[in-house]
Amino acid sequence: MLLRLLGLAMLAAELGDLMRKILIAATVLLSATTALADPALEQNFDASVSPAEMGAWMKFLTHEPSNVGSPFNKTIAEWTLAKFRGFGWDAHIERYQVLYPTPLSESVELLGGKPFHATLNEPWTKETPQPKDKWLPAYVAYQGDGDVTAPLVYVNYGVKEDYEALARMGISVKGKIVIARYGQGWRGLKPRLAQEHGAIGCLIFSDPRDDGYSVDAVYPKGPARPPGGFQRGSVQDITLSSGDPLTPGFVAGPGKPRLTRETAPNILKIPTLPISYADAKVFLASLSGQVVPPNWRGGLPITYRAGPSAARIHLMVKSEWSLKTVYDVIAKIEGSTYPEQWVIRGNHHDGWVFGATDPQAGHIALLAEAKAIGALVKSGWRPKRTILYASWDGEEPGLLGSTEWAEDHADELKAKTVLYINSDTNARGFFDAVGSQDFSHFVGSVAADVTDPETRASVDARRRAKLRLAPLDAATADKEDAKRIAQAAADPAATVPIEALGTGSDYTGFLQHLGIPALDLTYSGEANWAGVYHSIYDSYDHHSRFIDPGFVYDALLAKTAGRMVLRAADSDLPLQQPESFAASIAQYVKQVAKLANDKRETAKIQAGLLADQVYALTADPTKTSAPPTALAQVPVIDFAPLDTAAAKLSAAAKTYDEALAKNGAALSAERRAKLLALMLTIDQTLTNEAGLPGRPWYKHMIYAPGRQTGYGVKTLPGVREALEEERWDEARLYIGITAKALEAYAARLDAAAAVLTGP
Ligand SMILES: [Zn+2]
Structure with missing residues (x-):
């Protein structure tokens, strides 16, 4: 790897700037490699x-x-x-x-003229290792037990936008049972949002369009979901905290205080079950009312309607709630x-x-x-x-x-x-x-030394190749960010910035x-x-x-x-090389500022549309259709503290990475110990003891799972979510808190760089 890069650098001799860049990267690699890789040891390991x-x-x-x-x-x-x-x-x-609930009994049935019972267990095949019924039935952990009967409403993926669309269609889920399909948002969000909108029960099904026969041949012939298969899972609200729901933030040990099932904030209140698409077809076919929008339609051979159903649904779940x-x-x-x-x-x-x-x-x-x-x-x-x-x-x-x-x-x-x-x-x-993300370089240096068995290229080369396609992909959300990453991926001497983590x-x-x-x-x-x-x-x-x-x-x-x-x-040297982390932060700061501007502009445009009756004039008079709720006007928000912090971080990261490359290998034992001590806990400077708004268990100010989206990450979450959910004072507060965290990280880097360069 190293030799290849040095050769590249010589070829690029007349390219001046590029060469300097490659040589710097090669030097970084040289020091990092001497500190990190031991080829003989790794061969023995393999x-x-x-x-x-x-x-x-x-x-x-x-x-x-x-x-x-x-x-x-x-x-x-x-x-x-x-x-x-x-x-x-x-x-x-x-x-x-x-606390872990085990299901005792459960039932989902369609009442009325054509009664039907959902199967709630998966058909055995001869490839399945155990005799039938030795496993958990249809089940999602930490739903709320209950016995309810009500009409059914289809809520698409059951995310926030879907409830807004339902409201415009004049459909309320209050007092109803909802049926949502898997996908788009995290599983637990579906029953939680249903509960918040007044629903009294929730079914979740796997639509064949998303993971069944539309995708591939179904099991056991192929890998995709067979008609009787369903997805178990947890609906514990881990966007509040993970772990034992009765002891958030503390160890679940003997004699320790515990919440109760009723007081634990991340246990649901309404009964919820997953069902197969074979069963979902019957329930969905029972719905009357409006035909749903095109992007709500799945792969079942039925007309997808929103409901509510004329016939009522009976849903019952009972679990055993011991420790x-x-x-x-x-x-x-x-x-x-x-x-x-x-x-x-x-x-x-x-x-x-x-x-x-x-x-x-x-x-x-x-x-x-x-x-x-x-x-x-x-x-x-x-x-x-x-x-x-x-x-x-x-x-x-x-x-x-x-x-x-x-x-x-x-x-x-x-x-x-x-x-x-x-x-x-x-x-x-x-x-x-x-x-x-300060470990991006470390990740890349390892990936470069691992060979992909299918292509014989390094797994880093395949990863880089794939990232270069992302800016052209229609599904890519932030094209500017994808371009930045693709640019790094195209330059073998550059570090590929890794993505941020939510939960899951x-x-x-x-x-x-x-x-x-x-x-x-x-x-x-x-x-x-x-x-x-x-x-x-x-x-x-x-x-x-x-x-x-x-x-x-x-x-x-x-x-x-x-x-x-x-x-x-x-490694005798710290593993972090934060320059690409700093570049990612700069991008995230740009994103949140743009989010505020975009929201401001959209609210302004929508206010005009509402005033001019545009929604009423474009609505089909034979269908129920209400105008959307008016968006909140966005005040002026000062992002300067974040801009300043990102700039400080960027400068500190550059100084540190260069100092590490230049002086890291030759450091005295005493200085090395000082450097390692400073860098050992540097990532903890990104936390805040009070945590995120409404969820103190989450202490990281740069990465968190989305409170309204689940597993996926929200970067700069205190700021981003406050803007998304229109809590302007909270956005201002977390701009300050997040900027402080970034400045603390930058200050620690400056101290570490001083150890590397000091007299
Ligand atoms: Zn797993």
């Missing part, structure tokens, strides 16, 4: 990773359901503990008592030089049913890495930093195991953790790492609550597992035939994550 063995592990780990509270869930924890110990690790299990035990398996290898600095790697081990692609694809990678690192230790190698491997429990219901562990060990983790590296699902395709897996407690830098790794994009996600069909058979034949990409994940762990553990 030699221990066996796809065949990983496949055998997956076969065992997926032969029974592994959800929280199931007997096999505990077996997996004990089996994983024995594996870690066999690999030579110092390992133990940490247990937490968490259950989750089992985190924690394994450790003590560092030789910096034992008080930790590199943590994790993946969960609980599934909704058999959980092959989710989570065992990532879990067997984690195990393969643990075996390979164990073998290196047995051959005499010791990591400089302490390495912790964690096999989490209870991820599926609400990141329970990882969040409780992060809350339990918060002070120690904040003092010691260099980086948390997560994975979860995995499939054939492209490498992606998402997370703390076990990094959340570390990143969002504690401010510890985190990365989430995955291969994906060439295999379709959406159709079996959280169903009984996510099995060994499905994974080995359609998702990763030969376990090649699961092994590749092990090699990628393993290299990150080894390099993070052995």
